Amino acid sequence: MSILPNYRPKKLSLGSLEREILEIVWQLGTVTVKDVHEKILSDPDRELAYTSVTTVLRRLTEKGWLTCYKEKKQGRAFLWKALVSKEQAQAIQAYEKLNQFLAISNPDIVAAFADSLDTTSVEQLDKIATKLKLLRQKRQEEQ
Secondary structure, X not given: OOOOOOXXXXXXXXXXXXXXXXXXXXXXXXXXXXXXXXXXXXXXXXXXXXXXXXXXXXXXXXXXXXXXXXXHHHOOOEEEEEOOOHHHHHHHHHHHHHHHHHOOOOHHXXXXXXXXXXXXXXXXXXXXXXXXXXXXXXXXXXX
């Protein structure tokens, strides 16, 4: 089960190229601009300027998704690394969406939505409720 990390990126919204480059960073671990650029250009139908990759990596850093540093072994190249794992990012985004949904603050709308769920979704909600109970029991026992 993904645990919600204490750290959250400053801006959660990502454009399609930002999302694609973040996926590459998650896949490769620590990357240089060249690593990302070559990965994108490995698709013969793609074209993307090297400077565009640099711009997007810098933007992801400003948004709080990546960290950038220099390592002596790498010479002049900067290295980028994700500050949250893909699983943590999914948990953060799901948490934010759930909070937005619950912020509707109209119980009738929430109830109508819940009532329209199919059987599989209801079973999944029951599993979530069971896990929540177990987590809360465990937390109380630890206190």
